[in-house]
Amino acid sequence: MLAANRDEFYDRPTAAASYWEDAPDLFAGRDLVHGGTWLGITRDGRFAALTNYREPHAERAAAPSRGELVSRFLKSGVGAKDYLEQLRRQGGAYHGFNLVFGCPDALYCYSNRNGQAVRIAPGIHGLSNHLFDTPWPKVVRGKNALAEVAQLADPASEDLFSILADRTRAPDELLPDTGIGLEWERLLSPIFIASERYGTRSSTVLLLDTDRRVTIVERTFNGSDLADVATSFQIG
Numbered sequence: 001m002l003a004a005n006r007d008e009f010y011d012r013p014t015a016a017a018s019y020w021e022d023a024p025d026l027f028a029g030r031d032l033v034h035g036g037t038w039l040g041i042t043r044d045g046r047f048a049a050l051t052n053y054r055e056p057h058a059e060r061a062a063a064p065s066r067g068e069l070v071s072r073f074l075k076s077g078v079g080a081k082d083y084l085e086q087l088r089r090q091g092g093a094y095h096g097f098n099l100v101f102g103c104p105d106a107l108y109c110y111s112n113r114n115g116q117a118v119r120i121a122p123g124i125h126g127l128s129n130h131l132f133d134t135p136w137p138k139v140v141r142g143k144n145a146l147a148e149v150a151q152l153a154d155p156a157s158e159d160l161f162s163i164l165a166d167r168t169r170a171p172d173e174l175l176p177d178t179g180i181g182l183e184w185e186r187l188l189s190p191i192f193i194a195s196e197r198y199g200t201r202s203s204t205v206l207l208l209d210t211d212r213r214v215t216i217v218e219r220t221f222n223g224s225d226l227a228d229v230a231t232s233f234q235i236g
Contacts, residue, residue, distance in 0.1 A: 002206040003146065003160040004049060005191065006038050009198050017204070017218040017229050023075045027231050029202060029218060036067025039204055040074050041216060045103045045235040047206075048073045053096025053113045054129035054178045066097045073101050080108055084117050091115075098127055104208055104235065124150065129188075130176070137170035138191050157217045160205040166191040212236075 006029070008014070013032035017040075020026045028040025039049040048070040073083050080102040087099065091112030098111045100120070107120040109132045118132050124147045125132070126139035133139070145163040149155050170189040172182065180188075193199040202220040209215075217230040 001146075001150070001155060001160065001208070002049075002204075003142070003164050004039055004204045005164050005193075005200045006202045006204070007188075007193050007199060008201045010201070011197075012201075014201060016202075016220050016227065017216075017231075019231075023071075026071075026074050027216065028071070028074070029220075031065070031067045034065035034067055036065050036069070036071045037074075038067060038070060040070060041206070041214065042074055043233050043235075045212075045214070046074050046101075047103065047107070048099065048101040050100075051098045051127055052129055053098060053111060053131075054180070055096050055113075056179050058095065060095065063095050064093060066094050069094070069097065069099050070101075073099075080106055084108060084110060087112070087117075088115065098132060100127065104212070129178070136176055137174045137189055141166065141168065141170075142191055155207065157205045157207065157215070160207075161203055161217075161219060164191060164200075164203040164205070167194065208235075 015030040015032055017027060017029045025043040026040055028037040030037055041047045050066055050070050052066065083101065087110050094112060096113045098109060100107060100109045102108050108117050109120055110117045111131055114131060124143050126143045128136050128139050130136060142163055149159045152159065167190045169186055175185040175189055187195050200221065202218055204218045206214065206216045212235040213232065214235060215232040217228055219226055219228050
């Protein structure tokens with residue numbers, strides 16, 4: 001199972017998750033500025049999701065969009081290990097990122113900030129805007145909550161959405177120092193972020209049962225309104 005929030009400026013144009021016209025087997029939301037995505041899955045079980053690595057003083061205007069790293073893998077026939085080699089060769093052109101990608105039998109996480117790939121082992125893991133399993137307060141809180149859901153006899157999507165809706169701020173003494181100042185560290189510390197200009201735009205949950213049936217639900221937020229889109233399919 002997977003639970004993920006997408007945090008972004010509220011005024012960035014975005015399309016809700018759907019099957020793409022130019023890639024009919026790909027289900028994902030879409031960034032309407034650059035055309036990529038932050039999380040998606042294909043009918044044959046290819047999966048990818050992205051988080052930005054927080055480094056406010058390393059911005060470069062000419063850097064390509066990180067969202068293309070997700071869509072490129074999902075739209076290609078390239079295996080995860082071959083794609084990993086591409087990331088190692090080309091990842092330096094991008095701002096900092098973590099990319100989770102692969103298939104249910106072999107998922108990897110690669111960051112261009114330490115140049116390392118982790119094959120994700122069975123268990124409870126978390127990822128925010130630093131390296132894989134870095135114990136930021138929101139990561140620890142989310143992993144603990146996910147571990148509780150994993151003990152349920154029949155976990156449901158709402159069990160995961162409740163984790164993603166948590167707006168608890170971390171105590172100051174537990175906050176990381178990523179160079180954005182204390183007020184922003186506080187604002188970004190909850191699992192669900194809300195502010196005047198920036199916050200959680202959508203939440204996604206994914207369930208994979210023992211028969212290899214995938215159910216994925218995206219919940220988008222527009223002020224006090226929310227809308228769900230979902231799909232379900234069998235992986236061969």
